[in-house]
Every structure is written in C-alpha cells, then in structure tokens.
Amino acid sequence: xxxxxxxxxxxxxxxxxxxxxxxxxxxxxxxxxxxxxxxxxxxxxxxxxxxxxxxxxxxxxxxxxxxxxxxxxxxxxxxxxxxxx
Numbered sequence: 001x002x003x004x005x006x007x008x009x010x011x012x013x014x015x016x017x018x019x020x021x022x023x024x025x026x027x028x029x030x031x032x033x034x035x036x037x038x039x040x041x042x043x044x045x046x047x048x049x050x051x052x053x054x055x056x057x058x059x060x061x062x063x064x065x066x067x068x069x070x071x072x073x074x075x076x077x078x079x080x081x082x083x084x085x
C-alpha cells in the first residue's frame with residue numbers, strides 16, 4: 001500500500017489537510033487538476049447525480065489510498081509538489 005501512496009504522491013494526488021471537509025479527497029483532486037475545492041466538490045456531486053453509486057465507492061477508496069500532506073512530506077525520497085503550486 002505504501003507503493004500506491006508513493007505513486008499517488010508523486011503524481012500530485014494528496015489529500016488536503018487544510019481545505020478538506022470530510023477527508024480532503026475532493027480538495028486534493030481539485031488541487032491536482034487546478035480547481036478550487038468547491039468546484040471539485042460540485043463536480044463530484046454532479047457526477048453522483050448523473051452516475052449514481054460509483055462515487056460512493058470511489059471516495060472511500062481514494063480516502064484510504066491517497067496520502068495526506070504530512071504523510072507525503074514524511075515519505076523518504078518523495079518529491080511532493082507544494083500546496084500553493
């Protein structure tokens with residue numbers, strides 16, 4: 001599982017500790033794709049309305065697999081992008 005977290009951290013998929021409401025997954029995805037946290041949450045809800053159910057499975061999986069900012073920064077040899085970038 002650490003290999004998966006390292007890979008996600010290298011790709012910039014890191015849960016947000018400061019912008020997150022529930023688990024920081026939508027805020028982390030929004031940061032990765034250049035969206036504000038609220039826009040990414042809105043997209044998540046709209047996708048939930050269009051394709052019901054799948055997001056309810058994907059969100060907890062991402063919550064488990066995506067490292068937090070602290071975990072990503074503490075990983076040896078990680079090149080974590082800064083939260084403001």
